[in-house]
Amino acid sequence: MALSRRYVLGGLLVLLTVVAAALLSDVIGTVFFAVTIAYLLVPLREELVDRGFDDRVATVVVTFAALVGVVAVVAPLVFLTASRLTETLALLSTLPSTYEVEFLGQAFTIQVADLRASMVAVVRNVGRQLLVSLPVLLVKFTLFVFLVYSLLQQSESLAQSLLAVVPPNYRRVAKALNRRARNTLFGIYVLQAATALGTFFIAIPVFFFLGYDSVLTLSTVAAILQFIPIVGPSVLLLVVAVFHVAAGQLTAAVLVLAVGGFFIAWLPDILIRPRLSQRAANLSGGVYFIGFVGGLLSMGAIGIIAGPLVVALVVEAASILSEELNDIPVDEA
Numbered sequence: 001m002a003l004s005r006r007y008v009l010g011g012l013l014v015l016l017t018v019v020a021a022a023l024l025s026d027v028i029g030t031v032f033f034a035v036t037i038a039y040l041l042v043p044l045r046e047e048l049v050d051r052g053f054d055d056r057v058a059t060v061v062v063t064f065a066a067l068v069g070v071v072a073v074v075a076p077l078v079f080l081t082a083s084r085l086t087e088t089l090a091l092l093s094t095l096p097s098t099y100e101v102e103f104l105g106q107a108f109t110i111q112v113a114d115l116r117a118s119m120v121a122v123v124r125n126v127g128r129q130l131l132v133s134l135p136v137l138l139v140k141f142t143l144f145v146f147l148v149y150s151l152l153q154q155s156e157s158l159a160q161s162l163l164a165v166v167p168p169n170y171r172r173v174a175k176a177l178n179r180r181a182r183n184t185l186f187g188i189y190v191l192q193a194a195t196a197l198g199t200f201f202i203a204i205p206v207f208f209f210l211g212y213d214s215v216l217t218l219s220t221v222a223a224i225l226q227f228i229p230i231v232g233p234s235v236l237l238l239v240v241a242v243f244h245v246a247a248g249q250l251t252a253a254v255l256v257l258a259v260g261g262f263f264i265a266w267l268p269d270i271l272i273r274p275r276l277s278q279r280a281a282n283l284s285g286g287v288y289f290i291g292f293v294g295g296l297l298s299m300g301a302i303g304i305i306a307g308p309l310v311v312a313l314v315v316e317a318a319s320i321l322s323e324e325l326n327d328i329p330v331d332e333a
Contacts, residue, residue, distance in 0.1 A: 013161075029302040030140045034147035036305055037066050040185045041148075042155045056153070063149040069193065070144065074137075076220045173320055180316035184309050187288070196226040198268040199233060206263045210256060222264050227304070228292070234265045 021028055041062050048058035151158070166174045200223035207215045218240075222233040237260045244253035288308050295307015 027140060027143060029300070030144050031147060032302050032306065034144045035151060036185055036309070037070075037189065038148045038151035038155070040182065040189060041066060041152060042159075043182075045152050045155065059149060059152045062152055063145065066148050067145055069189075070141070073193070073224075074141075076224065176320055177313055177316055180312055181309060184312040185305075188305055188308055192227050195268050195272045196223040198272045199223045199226050199264060202268055203233070203260075203264045206260060210252075210259065226268070232265055234261065237261055237265060 021031075024031065044065070045058050045062045048061060049055060053061070163171070163174065200219050203219035203222045204215055207218045212218055218236065222236050225231070225233045225236055228235070237256055240260075241253040241257050244250070244256065291308030291311035292304060293307070295303025295305070295310070297303070299306055
């Protein structure tokens with residue numbers, strides 16, 4: 001009877017969670033990011049408590065660390081949009097409406113006026129939407145901070161409540177999924193953030209010595225693009241090279257692709273990822289890319305985290321099932 005009552009309460013918890021998600025759909029992304037970040041930071045809070053910190057003080061310190069991390073990622077996006085919007089539009093307007101291309105002795109004219117107009121419209125729309133939504137972003141940011149603090153403060157009781165619903169025979173499975181989820185979030189948040197930070201500091205001298213004026217802007221964009229798997233800062237280098245080709249500066253285009261490709265797109269992965277990848281060893285690039293793209297297309301911004309996380313859990317569940325099947329003797333299969 002007690003066991004069935006536990007399952008009823010567990011089902012009630014799931015039902016109420018689904019209802020709450022439906023009612024709070026406008027802030028579900030904020031809630032999801034807060035839950036995943038708090039979940040990832042629980043070991044850090046426990047480490048501080050073990051070192052003698054008061055529970056509340058440890059929670060405040062870890063919440064502040066999460067706050068600083070989010071600001072470090074979001075602030076450059078807002079700053080670049082607000083400060084560089086006019087310059088970006090002016091640069092796009094200087095692009096010619098046609099390009100002359102010669103192939104096999106024949107000259108071809110490529111019309112790009114419509115493409116240029118579309119790019120200008122997209123940049124204007126993105127900038128306008130971001131600036132208009134700043135008050136909403138501030139409210140969601142405040143909600144994020146309160147949620148992270150509350151979840152960290154109640155982390156032990158929440159973990160016990162969730163684990164109590166799991167039948168004893170499946171505790172090993174729950175722990176394996178928990179381990180995979182934590183490693184996946186570590187790979188998404190910590191590993192990518194560290195690589196992005198390293199890219200920023202490497203890109204500054206590279207763009208400076210290549211003679212660019214907006215060194216900080218280009219370096220910030222390169223760092224942000226590190227969060228896009230496989231492609232990364234190569235997109236920025238390719239766009240810059242295309243601008244050079246359009247202006248007839250072939251040497252500059254080759255230099256930014258060769259030098260930038262080595263130092264900005266490739267070197268940070270070699271210097272930083274191997275030192276942090278042990279915790280995220282099971283997060284392969286292919287799994288991350290599939291989850292990232294699928295989640296982004298299906299769920300928007302929340303899918304950047306939810307997509308890789310779900311795919312990683314599917315891989316872990318398949319691995320557990322394979323182990324279970326392989327443990328069955330052949331004569332019983």
